[in-house]
Amino acid sequence: MGDGPLYLGLDLSTQQLKAIVVQSDLQVVSDAKVDFDQDFGAKYGIKKGVLINEEEGEVFAPVALWLESLDLVLQRLQEKNTPLGRIRGISGSCQQHGSVYWSRQAETLLGGLKSDRSLVEQLTEAFSHPYAPNWQDHSTQAECDQFDAKLGSAERLAEVTGSAAHHRFTGTQIMRLRRKLPDMYAATSRISLVSSFLASLFLGAVAPMDISDVCGMNLWDIASNSWSEPLLELTAGKEGVAELRSKLGEVRQDGGGSMGRISSYFTAKYGFSPDCEVAPFTGDNPATILALPLRPLDAIVSLGTSTTFLMITPVYKPDPSYHFFNHPTTPGQYMFMLCYKNGGLAREKVRDALPKPADGGSSADPWTTFNKHALATPPLDVRPGSSDRAKLGLYFYLPEIVPNIRAGTWRYTCNAADGSDLQEAAQGWPAETDARAIVESQALSMRLRSQKLVASPDSGGGRRLPAQPRRIYLVGGGSLNPAIARVLGDVLGGADGVYKLDVGGNACALGGAYKAVWAFERADGETFDELIGKRWREEGAIRKVDDGYREGVFERYGNVLGAFEEMEERILKVARNT
Ligand SMILES: Nc1ncnc2c1ncn2[C@@H]1O[C@H](COP(=O)(O)OP(=O)(O)O)[C@@H](O)[C@H]1O
């Protein structure tokens, strides 16, 4: 390890808080993590990082859990002898949409933290609400209906804010909490997103929201680069607009630079330098696109608790079924995102329903049986040369986001050659078939909804390939899984292959760390891509895990894409979230 400056990236996601430290040349020098269930499950009664109130569809996390986790992850970095004193800058990535409600004492308490006591001991009174609504919350259908109607239509809301109304988007969440807990709302001095909350702890003052993460609220007018007056009015009432504006605060326009020096709590307690500075933090998905120099036509599939599909584009083409966000570092660029609630946890459910192998499942990898079945099942469970019907399923153990369908599982079959004759498979099929079918289903949904963003990549040999991503990068916990990589490659293609980031499970934290490098080392006007592009080395950073486009196989999925869409439409008619 040299002696140059270091940069810390944090990732506060659903199930963990991760930290990663890199050098200016982007080499990783240390990392640590806190697993919420393992480290604090018993104390906070959480499962998979959250608490659930089934009756109202509420999903939320205790803010105190995150305070304790921050102290613990820094302690773990210290125990690994990480030279925290050399850290020059900090940035981070956090689960999107969640909101934290600060009390009137917040600024005083944040500014006066003492290093001989923990964050949780000193900040309990800094919050007007002990919980942060989580992105899996689905308690806000009534508010969503009003948001979609407010500007005339869901299409218009998507045009203005980048997204139609979604249960988890912060505007609908604030609107509901204001109605449900009026005293709490009145006692709130500031509202943070999870990203600005975590940055605030480091700063010792409430930090502004970030220009990319703010697009996950249904409140930010992207074209006019300001809060949307009618949507603030909807959230807080005509009389309440000024108050809500002041709770939300200013939005920081620059994704880089310094928001201020680190709080003395961290210098005294963990040995950070008093010169260490805090850059804006952003959402975990925007940070993921910063984990490597992503080009247009490349796609990232993030296989975390949620499953997301991300691309960057200079063209703003919003639609109610997906999301556009401001790029976290580059004005004029946008992040396209699809987000599925039934991602990692749904795959785990299918995995856990599989019959146990004869040896009782002795492998240390809990995914061995799932992977065996996923790879042994042919695409769409159609044996080559047979007249088998294609199998299509939807596996929504939680109410889904895209499409807006309530919890349930559905199984259909259709003619494999052209998707005709779609019929519900009343008898279902063996559990083993579900292993491949759930990954195919997730990938078919991504392929269906990203069709307008992809084009035919130049294959180099004069051969014109069908429209598809050039490269697909896998990140998140599920990126460790070779069978999932293979099925995603089969369905989504990827002319140049499917790659996994070597820090696959840590990509958002890494994106945060790279953002810190850029934030503090950029030359005048130097973009993130320019700076990171010069320093990033493919070797050691990514590994090819699948060939991606396979002629013949890709087209077989194309044949049933229409049937997949029809299946969703039929189910939507009877099982829409209300
Ligand atoms: N080998 C694997 N195969 C498939 N999924 C995996 C594997 N390892 C971990 N996961 C999944 O990764 C998920 C956690 O991913 P991660 O990106 O760390 O989560 P988050 O950022 O949402 O907290 C878990 O739900 C787990 O099921």
Ligand SMILES: O=C(CO)[C@@H](O)[C@H](O)COP(=O)(O)O
């Ligand atoms: O809601 C979204 C994006 O809109 C989720 O992607 C959250 O940002 C949580 O991410 P993970 O914890 O699954 O990484």
